[in-house]
Amino acid sequence: MQVFTGNRNGEISVFKFHPDSSLPCLYGKCEMIFSRLEDLKYHLLHGKDHYLAGTGKCPWRKCGFIIKKNMDRESIKDHIASHVISMKSTI
Ligand SMILES: [Zn+2]
Numbered sequence: 710m711q712v713f714t715g716n717r718n719g720e721i722s723v724f725k726f727h728p729d730s731s732l733p734c735l736y737g738k739c740e741m742i743f744s745r746l747e748d749l750k751y752h753l754l755h756g757k758d759h760y761l762a763g764t765g766k767c768p769w770r771k772c773g774f775i776i777k778k779n780m781d782r783e784s785i786k787d788h789i790a791s792h793v794i795s796m797k798s799t800i
């Protein structure tokens with residue numbers, strides 16, 4: 710198993726898996742795992758199109774949140790970011 714860490718330029722470096730500090734991205738079918746919270750957050754909010762979730766059920770696994778039509782992009786972003794923040798307590 711490997712851990713991916715993206716830097717601000719979008720480059721990905723691969724590290725040996727470290728079970729104590731693994732932060733998996735649980736968005737849809739994404740299977741990336743990060744070792745640092747800020748990397749996961751950056752990945753979610755800037756790297757991929759994760760924050761561009763459409764309306765309907767939140768793609769985050771095990772999340773039952775419904776994204777409503779009248780939610781603006783910032784609110785959706787805030788919701789996606791809340792998943793990362795809640796992971797903090799598990800480290
Ligand atoms: Zn992802």
Ligand SMILES: [Zn+2]
Pocket residue numbers: 767768769772773774788789792
């Ligand atoms: Zn969600």
